[in-house]
Amino acid sequence: MFETFFGFAIPGIPFGCTYAVIAVGLVLTYQATGVFNFAFPAQAYAASLVFTALIQSAHLPSWLAFIIAAVIMSPLLGLAFDRLLFSKIPNTNTTAKLVTGISLLVGLPSLLLVAFPSNYYNPPSLIWDINTVYLTFWEIPINGAQISSVVVTVLMLGALVGLLRFTNIGLQMRGAVESRRLVQLDGVNAGGVVAVAWMVSSFLAGMSGILFSPNFGEIQSQNYALLFVFALAAAACGSFRSLPKTAIAAVLIGIGQFLFQGYLPTTGFLFTTVLPSFPFLVLAGALLLMPGLRNLDSSADPLSSVDPPLPPTAAASRLPQMDRMIKIAWYTVLGVFVVSMLTWIPKDWESVLNQGLAFSALFLSITLITGMGGQLSLAQATLAGVGAFTAAQLALHLGLNFLIGGLIGAVVAAMVAVVLAVLSLRLRGLGLALMTLAAALLFDTAIFSNQTLAGGSGGLNIQAKWLGLDLNNPNGHLYFIVAFLVVLLITGMILFIRKGTTGRVLGALKGSETGAAGIGINLTKERIMIFALSGAVAGIGGVLLVIQENVANPQSFNYAFGLIFIVIVVTTGVSTVEGAIQGGFGFVVIQKLLGYAPARFADLTFVFFAFGALTYAAHPEGILEFQKRRSYQRIERFFPSAMKKSEENELAIGIAGGVSDD
Amino acid sequence: MTDPAVTLRLKDVSKTFGIVNVVDSISFDVKAGESVGLVGPNGAGKTTLFNCVCGQLQNDHGAVYFEDQPLNGMPTYRRARLGIGRTYQRTEVFPDMTVRNHLLVAERVHSGTGRLWKDLLNMSKPTKEEIEVSDRVMDLVGLMELADTPVAALGLGHCRLVELARALAGEPTLLLADEPSSGLDERETAAMSAVLRTVQRERGTAILLVEHDLEMVSEVVDRVVVMDLGSKVAEGTFDEVMANPAVRYAYLGESA
Numbered sequence: 001m002f003e004t005f006f007g008f009a010i011p012g013i014p015f016g017c018t019y020a021v022i023a024v025g026l027v028l029t030y031q032a033t034g035v036f037n038f039a040f041p042a043q044a045y046a047a048s049l050v051f052t053a054l055i056q057s058a059h060l061p062s063w064l065a066f067i068i069a070a071v072i073m074s075p076l077l078g079l080a081f082d083r084l085l086f087s088k089i090p091n092t093n094t095t096a097k098l099v100t101g102i103s104l105l106v107g108l109p110s111l112l113l114v115a116f117p118s119n120y121y122n123p124p125s126l127i128w129d130i131n132t133v134y135l136t137f138w139e140i141p142i143n144g145a146q147i148s149s150v151v152v153t154v155l156m157l158g159a160l161v162g163l164l165r166f167t168n169i170g171l172q173m174r175g176a177v178e179s180r181r182l183v184q185l186d187g188v189n190a191g192g193v194v195a196v197a198w199m200v201s202s203f204l205a206g207m208s209g210i211l212f213s214p215n216f217g218e219i220q221s222q223n224y225a226l227l228f229v230f231a232l233a234a235a236a237c238g239s240f241r242s243l244p245k246t247a248i249a250a251v252l253i254g255i256g257q258f259l260f261q262g263y264l265p266t267t268g269f270l271f272t273t274v275l276p277s278f279p280f281l282v283l284a285g286a287l288l289l290m291p292g293l294r295n296l297d298s299s300a301d302p303l304s305s306v307d308p309p310l311p312p313t314a315a316a317s318r319l320p321q322m323d324r325m326i327k328i329a330w331y332t333v334l335g336v337f338v339v340s341m342l343t344w345i346p347k348d349w350e351s352v353l354n355q356g357l358a359f360s361a362l363f364l365s366i367t368l369i370t371g372m373g374g375q376l377s378l379a380q381a382t383l384a385g386v387g388a389f390t391a392a393q394l395a396l397h398l399g400l401n402f403l404i405g406g407l408i409g410a411v412v413a414a415m416v417a418v419v420l421a422v423l424s425l426r427l428r429g430l431g432l433a434l435m436t437l438a439a440a441l442l443f444d445t446a447i448f449s450n451q452t453l454a455g456g457s458g459g460l461n462i463q464a465k466w467l468g469l470d471l472n473n474p475n476g477h478l479y480f481i482v483a484f485l486v487v488l489l490i491t492g493m494i495l496f497i498r499k500g501t502t503g504r505v506l507g508a509l510k511g512s513e514t515g516a517a518g519i520g521i522n523l524t525k526e527r528i529m530i531f532a533l534s535g536a537v538a539g540i541g542g543v544l545l546v547i548q549e550n551v552a553n554p555q556s557f558n559y560a561f562g563l564i565f566i567v568i569v570v571t572t573g574v575s576t577v578e579g580a581i582q583g584g585f586g587f588v589v590i591q592k593l594l595g596y597a598p599a600r601f602a603d604l605t606f607v608f609f610a611f612g613a614l615t616y617a618a619h620p621e622g623i624l625e626f627q628k629r630r631s632y633q634r635i636e637r638f639f640p641s642a643m644k645k646s647e648e649n650e651l652a653i654g655i656a657g658g659v660s661d662d
Numbered sequence: 663m664t665d666p667a668v669t670l671r672l673k674d675v676s677k678t679f680g681i682v683n684v685v686d687s688i689s690f691d692v693k694a695g696e697s698v699g700l701v702g703p704n705g706a707g708k709t710t711l712f713n714c715v716c717g718q719l720q721n722d723h724g725a726v727y728f729e730d731q732p733l734n735g736m737p738t739y740r741r742a743r744l745g746i747g748r749t750y751q752r753t754e755v756f757p758d759m760t761v762r763n764h765l766l767v768a769e770r771v772h773s774g775t776g777r778l779w780k781d782l783l784n785m786s787k788p789t790k791e792e793i794e795v796s797d798r799v800m801d802l803v804g805l806m807e808l809a810d811t812p813v814a815a816l817g818l819g820h821c822r823l824v825e826l827a828r829a830l831a832g833e834p835t836l837l838l839a840d841e842p843s844s845g846l847d848e849r850e851t852a853a854m855s856a857v858l859r860t861v862q863r864e865r866g867t868a869i870l871l872v873e874h875d876l877e878m879v880s881e882v883v884d885r886v887v888v889m890d891l892g893s894k895v896a897e898g899t900f901d902e903v904m905a906n907p908a909v910r911y912a913y914l915g916e917s918a
C-alpha cells in the first residue's frame with residue numbers, strides 16, 4: 001500500500017524539483033523586472049545544447065563545459081536580453097514584453113539549429129550518471145540524474161534564499177518583488193537590480209536545462225517547452241508572486257503527475273488523454289481560480305499614463321493625395337497579381353502563393369483579435385485546426401461537402417473561441433496569453449493527437465470527392481480563385497467592421513477599458529464578440545490551408561505555430577489588414593526561397609520573423625508599417641506642392657474604401 | 663423615500679480596503695440639476711466614492727440610488743447607460759482615436775443603435791444628427807479645432823476636455839467630474855468652470871464635482887460636501903462649510 005504509493009510518488013520528486021527551478025526563476029524575473037520570460041525554455045535548451053556539444057563534439061571535460069554553458073553563457077544571455085531588449089520596453093507595455101519574449105522563444109532555438117546542425121543524443125548527466133542506480137527507497141531504484149536533480153535544486157534554492165536574505169542586492173531584489181516601483185522611487189539602482197535578477201534567473205534556466213536533458217534521448221527544443229509548461233502551472237499556483245508557494249507547487253505537480261500515471265489504468269480516456277493534459281489543466285485551473293491574477297499586467301499602474309503613446313499607423317498620418325496614390329497602387333498590384341497567377345506564374349510558385357493566401361486568411365484573425373481587439377491570443381493556430389478538422393470529420397463521416405463543412409468548422413472554431421473568452425474574462429495581457437497557450441496545448445494533446453479525431457501523426461487526407469469542385473487540380477486555377485475571393489471577403493469584412501461602430505468600440509476598449517465601460521460599453525460582450533469573429537476567421541484560414549496542403553495535418557496547427565503566427569504578424573504589422581496579408585505571403589515566400597539554400601538554413605524563416613518581431617517594442621505598428629510611413633513621409637517631403645490637403649478629396653477617399661483603408 | 667427631484671442618493675455607503683475604511687458610511691443627495699462639490703484632503707476617499715457610484719468598485723455596505731433605482735451590483739456600463747457620465751482623475755482617453763470619434767462612439771453606445779450586421783453592410787457611418795451633437799459638444803468645450811486630431815497628440819488639459827466632452831456626448835443626467843482642473847493652467851481652469859456651469863444651467867445636468875481648486879468649487883457648485891479620512895465632516899453652502907471649524911481643521915490642518 002505505502003510501497004506502491006511511494007513507488008509512484010518518489011520518481012516524481014526529481015521532476016518536481018526541476019520544475020521548481022524553472023518556476024522560481026520565472027517568478028523571480030517576473031517580480032523583480034516585470035517581464036514574464038517566455039524565452040526561458042529556449043535558454044534551457046541553449047544551455048543543454050551547448051553543454052552537450054562541448055562535451056561530445058569539442059571533447060571538453062564536463063566541468064569545463066558546465067562552466068562555459070551554465071556559469072558563463074547562461075547569465076550573459078540573460079544580461080543581453082535585458083540590456084538589449086527588455087530594458088528598452090516601458091514596463092506598462094505588456095504586449096511588447098510578451099511579444100519580445102515569444103520572439104526569443106521562437107527565434108533562439110531556430111538560430112541554434114542553424115549554428116549546431118548535427119543531432120545530439122544521450123546528453124551527459126551532470127555529476128551522477130543516469131544509468132547507475134545509487135540508492136533504493138522501498139525497493140525503488142534511484143538513478144544518478146534523479147539524485148542530482150534533487151541535490152542541485154536544493155542547493156540552488158538554498159543559495160537563492162541566501163542571496164535574497166543576506167546580501168544587499170538580494171535585499172533590493174526582495175524589495176522589488178514587494179513593489180518594483182517603490183524600489184525605483186527609493187533611488188536604488190533599479191537597472192542594476194534588474195540586470196542581476198535576469199542573470200540569476202537565466203543561470204537557473206541553464207541549470208534546469210542541463211539537469212533535465214539526460215531524461216531525453218535527444219536534445220530537442222520541444223522537450224524544454226513541455227518542461228516550461230509544468231513550471232508555468234507551478235508559477236500560476238503561486239500567483240506569479242510567491243517564491244516558496246511556487247517551489248512547493250512545482251514539487252507537488254511533479255509528484256501528482258507520477259501518482260496519476262501510476263494509479264490510472266493504462267488504457268482508456270483518462271490515461272491517454274487526461275494524463276498528458278495534466279499540466280495544462282493545472283495551468284488553466286490556476287489561471288481560472290487563483291486570486292490576484294486579474295492585475296497580472298500593470299495596467300493599473302498609476303504611472304502608466306506617463307508612457308509615450310504609440311505612433312499612429314502609417315495610414316492615419318497620410319495626406320489624402322497620398323492615400324489616393326496608394327489606393328491606385330494597391331489595385332494595380334492586386335490586378336497584376338491575379339492576372340499573373342492565372343497566366344504565367346509557374347505551378348510550384350502558384351501553389352506557394354496559394355498557401356500564402358490561406359495563411360493570409362488565418363493571419364487576418366490575428367488582425368482582428370490582437371490588432372483591433374488588443375488581446376494577445378496564442379491559440380489562433382489551434383482555432384484554425386478546429387475549423388479544419390471539423391470540416392474533415394463532417395466530410396469523412398457524413399459525406400458533407402468540405403466547403404460547407406468548412407463554414408460549420410468556422411462556426412465551431414468561433415464557439416471554441418467564445419468558450420475561451422468566457423473562461424478568461426477576468427484575465428488580461430499575460431494571463432490571457434497563458435490561458436490561450438494552455439488551451440492550445442490542451443488541444444494538441446487531447447484532440448489533435450487523437451487517432452480518431454485528427455487521423456494521428458499523418459493527419460487526414462483531403463479526398464477529392466469531398467470538395468465537389470476541382471480545387472486540387474494542379475493544372476487548374478480554381479483553388480486560387482476561391483481562396484482569393486475568400487481572402488477578399490474577409491478583408492472587406494474587417495475593413496467595414498473597423499470603419500463601423502464595432503471598430504470604434506474596439507478602439508475605445510483598447511485605449512482604456514475603464515473609460516470604455518464609463519461610456520456604457522459592455523466589455524464582456526465586445527470581448528466575446530471579437531473572440532468569436534477572430535475564431536471564425538481562423539477556422540476559415542485553417543480550412544483553406546488544409547485544402548491547399550491536401551491533408552489536414554495536426555502538426556500544422558500545434559501550439560508552436562500559434563506562437564510563430566503571432567511573431568510573423570507582429571513583424572509585418574498587426575494593426576492593418578495589409579500587415580496580415582504581407583505576413584501570409586512573406587512566410588511562404590521566404591520558406592520557399594530558403595528551400596534553395598542548404599537544408600540547415602530551413603529554420604531561418606522563423607529567425608527572420610523572430611528578429612523582426614524583436615523590433616515590436618520600438619515599432620509596435622510593425623516594421624513594414626514603420627518603413628512605409630517613413631517612405632510616405634519622404635515622398636510627401638519630395639513633392640510638397642502636389643500634396644496640399646483638400647477636404648473634398650478626403651471625403652471622397654473616406655467613402656471609397658479599399659485594401660489600404662485607414 | 664421616493665423623490666423625483668433626487669438624482670443621486672447615497673445611503674451609508676462604505677468601502678473597505680483591507681482594514682482601512684476608505685469610505686465610511688457616507689450619505690448625501692444630489693438633486694436633479696443641482697451642482698454639488700465634494701472636497702477633502704488627499705486620500706479622503708473621494709475617488710473611491712466616485713468608483714462606488716460608477717460601479718468600478720462595489721460598496722461593501724449601504725446603497726447607491728440613481729433616480730430612485732438601487733444600483734448595487736449593477737455593472738459600470740449599465741450605470742453609464744442609465745445616465746451617469748464621468749471624467750477621471752487619471753485620464754482614461756482612447757489614445758488612437760480622434761477627438762470626434764470619442765464623441766461619436768459615446769453617442770452610438772448611448773443610443774444603442776450599433777450592430778455588427780450594420781457594420782458589415784457599411785451602414786454604420788455617423789448620422790447627421792450624431793455629427794451635429796458632436797459638433798455642439800465640441801463647440802461647448804472648445805475642442806472644435808482639434809476634432810480630427812488623435813488624442814495621443816494632445817496634452818493633459820485637452821485630454822480632460824475630451825473626457826468631459828465624451829461624457830457629455832452620452833447626455834448624462836448626472837456628471838461626475840474628478841479633479842477636472844488638475845494639470846490645467848489658470849486660464850484653462852476658468853474655461854473648465856465656465857463649461858461646467860453652462861452644462862448645469864443649460865442642459866440641466868446634475869454635477870458632482872471633486873476639486874482641490876476651491877475657487878473653482880465656489881464658482882461652480884451650489885452646495886459642498888466635505889470628506890476627511892472617509893467620513894463626511896460637513897455639508898452646506900460653500901461659505902457655510904468654509905466657516906466650519908471641523909472643515910478648517912480637516913482641510914487646512916489648522917487647529918479649531
Ligand SMILES: Nc1ncnc2c1ncn2[C@@H]1O[C@H](COP(=O)(O)OP(=O)(O)OP(=O)(O)O)[C@@H](O)[C@H]1O
Nearest residue numbers: 679680684702703704705706707708709710711751
Ligand atoms: N484599490 C485600492 N486598494 C487599496 N487602497 C486603496 C485603493 N484605492 C484607493 N486606496 C486608498 O484609499 C484612500 C483613498 O483614496 P482616494 O483615491 O479615494 O482618495 P481621494 O480623496 O480621491 O484623494 P486625492 O485627492 O488624492 O485624489 C487612499 O489612502 C488610497 O491609498
Ligand SMILES: [Mg+2]
Nearest residue numbers: 708709710751
Ligand atoms: Mg482622487
